Amino acid sequence: MKPRNLLIGSPMERVEDFRFLRGDGRFVADVNLEGQLHAVIARSAVAHGRIRAIHTGDARAMAGVRAVITARDLGRPVPVIPLRLQPLAELAPFRQPMLAHGKVRFVGEPLAVIVADSPQIAEDALDRIGADIEPLPAIVDREHAEAGETVLFEDHGSNVAIRWTAVRGDAGRAFANAQYVRKETFRIQRHAALFLEPRGFVAQWDGRARKLTLWGAAKVAFANRKILAAAMGLAEQQIEMIEVDVGGGFGSRGEFYPEDFLIPFAARLLNRPVKWIEDRREHLMTANHARETECEIEIAATGDGRILGLRGRSWSDNGAYIRTNGSVAPRNVAQFMSGPYHIENIALSTTQLITNKTPAGTYRGPGRFEADFVRERLIDLMAKDLGLDRVEIRRRNLVRENQMPYPLATITPYESATELDGGDYRQLLDRCLEDFGWAEKVKLDGRLIDGRYHGIAIGCFIEGGGAGPSEDARIVLESDGTYSVYVGSAAVGQGIETIMAQIAGDALEAPFDRIRVRHGSTGDVAQGHGSYHSRATVMGGSAIVLAAEKLRDKLREVAARALGCEPGEVTLDSGTAKGPAGKSLALSELSEAPVEAEATYRGDKHTYAYGSLAAHVAVDVKTGHVEVIDVASIKDVGRIINPATLHGQAVGAIVQGLGGALLEHLVYDGDGQLLTGTLADYMVPSAGCFPVIRSTVVELIPSPNNPLGAKGGGEGEIIPVGGVIANAVAAALADFGVEPMELPLSPPRIWALIG
Amino acid sequence: MRIKLKVNGKTVEAEVAPRISLADFLRDTLRLTGTHLGCEHGVCGACTVIVDGAAVRACLMLAVQAHGEQIVTVEGLSNDDALSPLQACFRKHHALQCGFCTPGMITTAHALLTEEPDADADRVREVLSGNICRCTGYIPIIEAVLEARAHYADQDAPP
Ligand code: FES
Ligand code: FES
Numbered sequence: 018m019k020p021r022n023l024l025i026g027s028p029m030e031r032v033e034d035f036r037f038l039r040g041d042g043r044f045v046a047d048v049n050l051e052g053q054l055h056a057v058i059a060r061s062a063v064a065h066g067r068i069r070a071i072h073t074g075d076a077r078a079m080a081g082v083r084a085v086i087t088a089r090d091l092g093r094p095v096p097v098i099p100l101r102l103q104p105l106a107e108l109a110p111f112r113q114p115m116l117a118h119g120k121v122r123f124v125g126e127p128l129a130v131i132v133a134d135s136p137q138i139a140e141d142a143l144d145r146i147g148a149d150i151e152p153l154p155a156i157v158d159r160e161h162a163e164a165g166e167t168v169l170f171e172d173h174g175s176n177v178a179i180r181w182t183a184v185r186g187d188a189g190r191a192f193a194n195a196q197y198v199r200k201e202t203f204r205i206q207r208h209a210a211l212f213l214e215p216r217g218f219v220a221q222w223d224g225r226a227r228k229l230t231l232w233g234a235a236k237v238a239f240a241n242r243k244i245l246a247a248a249m250g251l252a253e254q255q256i257e258m259i260e261v262d263v264g265g266g267f268g269s270r271g272e273f274y275p276e277d278f279l280i281p282f283a284a285r286l287l288n289r290p291v292k293w294i295e296d297r298r299e300h301l302m303t304a305n306h307a308r309e310t311e312c313e314i315e316i317a318a319t320g321d322g323r324i325l326g327l328r329g330r331s332w333s334d335n336g337a338y339i340r341t342n343g344s345v346a347p348r349n350v351a352q353f354m355s356g357p358y359h360i361e362n363i364a365l366s367t368t369q370l371i372t373n374k375t376p377a378g379t380y381r382g383p384g385r386f387e388a389d390f391v392r393e394r395l396i397d398l399m400a401k402d403l404g405l406d407r408v409e410i411r412r413r414n415l416v417r418e419n420q421m422p423y424p425l426a427t428i429t430p431y432e433s434a435t436e437l438d439g440g441d442y443r444q445l446l447d448r449c450l451e452d453f454g455w456a457e458k459v460k461l462d463g464r465l466i467d468g469r470y471h472g473i474a475i476g477c478f479i480e481g482g483g484a485g486p487s488e489d490a491r492i493v494l495e496s497d498g499t500y501s502v503y504v505g506s507a508a509v510g511q512g513i514e515t516i517m518a519q520i521a522g523d524a525l526e527a528p529f530d531r532i533r534v535r536h537g538s539t540g541d542v543a544q545g546h547g548s549y550h551s552r553a554t555v556m557g558g559s560a561i562v563l564a565a566e567k568l569r570d571k572l573r574e575v576a577a578r579a580l581g582c583e584p585g586e587v588t589l590d591s592g593t594a595k596g597p598a599g600k601s602l603a604l605s606e607l608s609e610a611p612v613e614a615e616a617t618y619r620g621d622k623h624t625y626a627y628g629s630l631a632a633h634v635a636v637d638v639k640t641g642h643v644e645v646i647d648v649a650s651i652k653d654v655g656r657i658i659n660p661a662t663l664h665g666q667a668v669g670a671i672v673q674g675l676g677g678a679l680l681e682h683l684v685y686d687g688d689g690q691l692l693t694g695t696l697a698d699y700m701v702p703s704a705g706c707f708p709v710i711r712s713t714v715v716e717l718i719p720s721p722n723n724p725l726g727a728k729g730g731g732e733g734e735i736i737p738v739g740g741v742i743a744n745a746v747a748a749a750l751a752d753f754g755v756e757p758m759e760l761p762l763s764p765p766r767i768w769a770l771i772g
Numbered sequence: 773m774r775i776k777l778k779v780n781g782k783t784v785e786a787e788v789a790p791r792i793s794l795a796d797f798l799r800d801t802l803r804l805t806g807t808h809l810g811c812e813h814g815v816c817g818a819c820t821v822i823v824d825g826a827a828v829r830a831c832l833m834l835a836v837q838a839h840g841e842q843i844v845t846v847e848g849l850s851n852d853d854a855l856s857p858l859q860a861c862f863r864k865h866h867a868l869q870c871g872f873c874t875p876g877m878i879t880t881a882h883a884l885l886t887e888e889p890d891a892d893a894d895r896v897r898e899v900l901s902g903n904i905c906r907c908t909g910y911i912p913i914i915e916a917v918l919e920a921r922a923h924y925a926d927q928d929a930p931p
Contacts, residue, residue, distance in 0.1 A: 030863050037871025038859040038878065040806015040846035047805035137791065213810045213818060213906045214872040264808075264872030265906050297811040510870025510907050665866045665908060672909030696815035696904065704910040705901040708893075 024519040024529055025725075026716075028661035031515040032534075042262040045217040045233035050290035053219065054083055056283055057139040057293070058276065059129040059146045060302065061121035064155040064373040064689025065169065068121060071128055072147035079145065081138040083287055086130040088118035091282070096248040098273050101240050101341040103348065103431045110173045111371060113338035115248065115275045115282075121150060122169050122337035123375050124691055125302030127275045132283050132291055155373040155689030159311055159332050162370040169337060169371050178339060178369040183351035183426035188317075188364035191326035195317035199398060200329070204759040205387045205739065207309035207334065208681035209301070210380040211701055212510075214264020216304065217294035218276060220284035227255055229281055234258035236271025236507050237547035238539050248278045249285070260537030266509030267673070268379035268549065269305045272341045298694045305378030306683055309334040310350055310387045314365070316395045322403055322410040326362035327354055327392070335369045336376040342549075343377055344369065344431075349384025349481075352428050352435075356385075356392055357442050357479045357627055358414040363426040373689040379549070381673060382480070382736040390760065393476040393740030397747065398756065407744075408450065411477055415442040437479065437625045438720050438728070445651050445717075446477055449629035452713060453649035458633055463751040468637065469644070472749025475631040476737040480652075482551035482729015483722065485621025489542040490560035492521065492568045493613040498592065498605030499531045502564075505545020506557030507537035511731055512662040513553055519658055520558045520725070524565030526591055542615065551729025554658055555624055559723045563616035571614055575607050624720045624728035628652030630671070630737040634745040638753075638771055641764030643679055643746055648710045650737075653717040654730040660714065667712040667734045674738025676702045679761050775839040779804070780848030788835045794828075795819045797835035798845060806846040806875045810904065817903030820876040821845050827883040846875035849882055857923035858882060858916075867916040869907035876903050881917045889924035891917075 036042050059071075073085040088095045097112035117126045128148055133139035154167045161167070162176040169176060192198060218233040229251065234241060238258040246253045263270065276293060284291040295304075314329035333347040347367040354365050380386075396414075400407040416423045422436040450456070453475070461471040491503040502521045506513060518532040525532070535541050536557070537548075546556065569589055576594035577584040579602055588595045595601040630650040636643050648671055657663055680700040684692045693699040712734060719726025743757040746767070755770045776785045779802060788797055795812075798804045798821065810816035812831045819830040822844040849856060855863060858881060868874045877900065884891055884899045891899070896917050897910075905913060 031866070033871065034863040034868060035855070037868055037874045038855060038862055039850035040804070040875045041850075042806075042871050042874075044805075044808070044872065046799075046809065049803075137789075211906060212870070212872075213816065213904060214808070214870065215810070262872075263870060264810075265870040267906075294809075297813065297816075510872075512869065661866045662869075665869060665912060668909040668911050669869065669907050670909075672911075673906070695813055696811050697813070701904060701906065702909070703901040703904065704914065705897045707909070708897065708911070708914075710909060710911055 024522040025658050029515055029519060029529065029659055031512045031662065032518065033512060033514050044214055044262045044264055045219060046294045048219045048232045048261060050219060050221055053290040053292050054132050054134060054287060055136040055139050056130050056132045056280055056291050057143055058127045059131060059143055061117060061124060061126040061128055061148065061150065063121055063150045063152050064124050065153040066121050066150035067153065068117060068119060069149040069151055073129060075145035076131060076142040079138065079142050081134040082131060082142050084132045084283065086283060087128065088114065088116040091115060096278065098340060099244055100339065101237065103344040105431055107179055108339050108344065110170055111178050111339040113275065113340060113376060115278045123373050124689055125299065125375060130279050130283055132287060157372055157374060157685050157687060157689050159334065159370060162372050169373065176371045178335060178371050181348045181351050181367045181428060183363055183365045183428050185426040186362035188326045188328040188362040191362035192317045192328060195325050196320040197318040197399065197403060198315060199395065199402060200313065200315035201395065201398065201758060203312045203391045203394065205308050205310045205390055206760050207306050207683040208677050209304065209306050209683060210267035210269035212265030212267055212270050215295040215297060215300050216270060218280040219290060219292045220281040221290040222285040222288055224288050229256045229285065230259065231256065231281055232259045232261055234260045234537065235263045236266055236509060236549060238507060238537055239505065239545045239547065241273050241277060242539050244273050245278060245281060249281060258539040260507055263509050267381045268383060270509065271507065272305060272378055297696060301694050301699060302375060302691055305340060306336060306375045307346065307377055307380035307383065308387055309377065312391045314391050314395065316399055318399055320403065322399065322405045322413060324358060324360050324414045327360055328364040331367040333367055333369050334372050334374065336372060336374040338376045340376045340378050342379050345379045346384040348428055350388050352426055353385050354388040354392055355426065356389060357416055357477045359416045359420060374685055381670060381732045385736045386674065386677065386739055389476065389478055389736050390739035390743060393737065394743055397474065397744045408475060412443055412446055415446065415477060435623050438622065438722055440627045440653055440718050442477065442627055445627065445653060446629045449475060449631055449649060449651045452651060452711065453631035455631065462748050469635040470638065470749040471635050472745040473631065473633045474741045474744030474748055475629060476741040477629045478627065478733065478737040480551065480626045480730065480733035480736060481623050482626060483555035483624040484550035484552045487617050487619040488546055488556035488560040489544050489615065489617050490557065490564040491542050491613060491615040492564045493611045494568065494572065494604065495611050496609060499533060500525060500527055502532055502534045502561060503541035504534065504536045504557045504561060505542045505547065506553035507548040509548050511553065511666060516554055516658045516662060517557060517561060521561050521565060524562045526589065528591065551731040555723050555727050555729050556618060558658065558725050558727065560616055560618035562724050563618050564614050567614035567616050568612065571612055572604065572607065575612060576602055579607065620723055622722040624722055626652055626654045626728040626730045626733050628733060630734060630741055632741045632745045634742065634749055636746060636749045636767065641767035643762055643767065645675060645707050646709065650734050651713045651715065652730065652733050653715050655716055655718060655720040655728040656726040657714060657716045658727065663714050663730055664712060666731050667714055668710050670732060670735040671710050671712060671738060672702050672707055674735035675707050675742065677760065678739045678742040679763065682761055773836050775836055777838050777840060778842045780844055790834065790836055792835045793831055794833040794835050794838050795830035798830060804845050804847050808872055808875055810872065817880060818873055818876040820879045820903065822879055822883050825883065827880045846878050849878060858920040861916040861920040865912040865916040867908060867912040873903060873905040877913055885921055885924040889921050891921065893918060
């Protein structure tokens with residue numbers, strides 16, 4: 018069923034905004050329980066070392082300190098954080114323990130939890146923890162990681178965790194026969210999601226009912242409940258995860274971190290509520306890092322620019338442990354290197370290396386941002402080498418509509434076949450050229466104007482969305498005639514309450530203000546898979562459509578009994594049930610008790626939104642500053658629920674991408690010390706950086722893979738930004754023969770390139 | 773130490789330890805949790821409050837330094853039932869996503885427009901560049917603040 022289309026597609030103002038604008042939001046730091054204690058985490062200052070002893074006596078002796086917990090107190094074996102995605106046996110040795118024991122492997126690794134009467138006392142006690150750690154050489158680069166003279170996991174004997182391969186066709190043959198071949202090495206720097214609200218939890222243990230309540234759940238509350246239950250030796254039903262307002266996620270927040278266990282553990286141990294709020298330095302040292310990848314990739318083509326193959330190797334610097342979703346980006350680098358292009362022969366691999374840095378995880382567009390940088394750079398280099406137009410060469414190679422569904426390269430060892438679900442890729446390339454004003458702007462390419470060199474570039478991308486397996490929704494018609502909609506999707510700042518209410522309103526044929534959306538907490542629905550892989554709208558929204566259908570069937574049955582007719586004779590029309598012969602009944606009078614229906618939407622075919630993005634930069638060769646003068650993007654998401662919120666996500670994603678292309682860098686020294694531990698060192702875009710971003714989202718071709726026809730669209734525009742900006746800089750600095758192969762394009766890197 | 777100050781028009785007297793920041797005092801003692809903490813080292817602007825008319829980072833000021841001052845937080849810029857004109861502009865332009873930076877943006881913009889109701893786009897960008905937003909890319913925030921200018925030019929004591 019296609020829901021009617023009154024609310025869907027309309028740029029509704031958000032219901033969430035009232036509370037946020039007035040300071041009434043309730044974030045986890047705003048949750049306070051009677052009698053709560055405060056936790057801080059003692060962390061390793063050493064990147065790699067053997068723990069001789071952790072002295073806690075002085076801290077324990079302080080007035081107001083209630084407990085100091087080390088790995089010893091967690092029982093044997095010390096629980097580890099399992100892998101939520103790609104849970105392969107060969108990755109098991111690299112799972113992170115909840116508290117370090119035996120060895121420490123990165124700066125920031127948790128050593129102990131201090132619980133005290135106030136955060137101030139707990140912080141003072143931190144200084145009294147004595148960590149006696151025998152330092153070992155720190156592994157901070159690929160060369161030393163591969164050499165393996167020092168290994169992080171002695172039992173495993175090597176710093177290579179796993180190698181992912183993506184295969185399609187016969188790359189060997191394609192390369193042997195190709196007229197054109199070029200091989201280059203590219204580097205993408207370590208950076209991070211850096212959501213603005215620090216992580217945190219408040220945990221409460223009810224000893225009598227043997228029930229744990231945890232405030233601060235996000236993204237994947239059900240999956241995390243399962244992990245937590247196993248680690249604490251509880252049944253899932255003994256744990257309630259409560260999602261409060263969430264200050265941004267971008268892939269990183271809501272994955273299971275040690276604190277997800279440590280804070281509930283402390284609450285049970287002490288039988289008191291325990292609160293922990295991360296500080297920004299901890300965040301930069303311990304929340305998932307992302308993106309650090311080196312790629313040696315070769316492209317093969319015919320003399321007239323038809324791409325025949327991609328082959329090569331990539332290495333992702335995974336940091337010290339493989340966390341819940343640590344393999345997503347490395348596998349994606351291999352599988353999505355071909356992006357929206359028809360490339361018949363592919364042989365790519367990504368090796369996940371273990372180093373003494375913060376563990377890596379997903380960040381918006383995981384692996385895709387990296388792969389797009391490499392591929393779009395190679396395409397521009399190829400156009401230059403072959404003397405072909407860089408737009409034409411893209412148009413020629415984009416997957417065509419009649420090739421859909423289009424299978425991507427197959428990934429091993431964790432097989433998940435996927436195919437592009439449709440779209441008119443070339444049309445959006447053309448529309449992007451037009452929106453951007455390519456024909457005029459191309460005249461500026463490489464020109465020196467007022468002391469700065471101008472350059473433009475364009476790139477094409479796909480965005481994966483709608484990860485399975487399922488999502489649940491439950492809708493209740495309350496006795497006051499309002500609908501409560503419960504969904505397993507989670508809020509990460511994307512306006513889910515508004516969007517889900519729009520979908521529910523149309524599906525129920527009910528007005529917007531009669532609908533109240535609840536989401537993300539484990540008490541609401543039987544099962545939920547949360548918000549990642551741009552799946553909330555597609556999966557949660559589809560579940561709502563199904564639940565609404567079921568509820569309407571039920572309402573027809575109830576109404577038929579009251580009206581004395583057959584259910585098939587009842588029509589439901591905004592708030593009333595009409596029977597034959599003009600008899601009707603207000604839905605609110607239908608029954609004393611609430612009527613409810615629950616449905617599960619299943620689907621594991623991914624959606625692929627797609628589009629193009631163009632940028633115009635001006636480079637000051639004296640200061641090395643790259644100014645982004647203009648960005649224009651266009652993307653097709655099949656069906657738009659709320660154009661205003663979607664547009665907002667697109668602009669936000671582009672600016673994050675510009676941060677990754679030009680500013681953001683998590684820098685380590687040779688000893689594995691993080692040098693960018695504050696927001697003064699780790700640069701994110703500010704309001705003055707990128708004033709012109711023009712972004713369009715269209716609904717051209719619906720996805721065949723779900724009842725809404727929607728394609729997940731929360732990440733897309735970040736994906737092409739690194740490649741497009743680097744290509745624009747190359748175009749600007751063509752006179753200098755500059756070809757950027759490494760991000761970020763910070764002033765020192767621009768100077769180095771000019772030489 | 774004993775301090776006396778005005779917060780959102782109400783006189784407050786309290787005993788505070790000298791180490792407590794103004795932000796912690798507002799959040800923990802007065803339970804005015806609209807003032808957010810994103811970095812606690814003066815960079816993100818989420819904790820911005822208005823002290824005697826000027827936008828100030830509450831994480832960098834000690835509560836005892838606020839003795840005798842007039843403090844306005846985001847709660848003090850909010851009406852009971854409807855959004856203020858500035859807040860309504862934010863909503864209209866979708867100038868917030870997760871909403872965590874929003875209180876700091878509102879207080880900073882309010883302080884700016886009260887002083888300079890004719891601030892141009894460059895000036896608005898310059899002033900707001902001290903507040904980090906990781907979600908919106910800033911463009912809708914700038915649009916919202918520019919549109920809100922009219923309401924500050926029109927009247928003496930907005931919102
Ligand atoms: S919390 Fe005060 S500036 Fe970030
Ligand atoms: S709306 Fe999320 S940080 Fe600004």
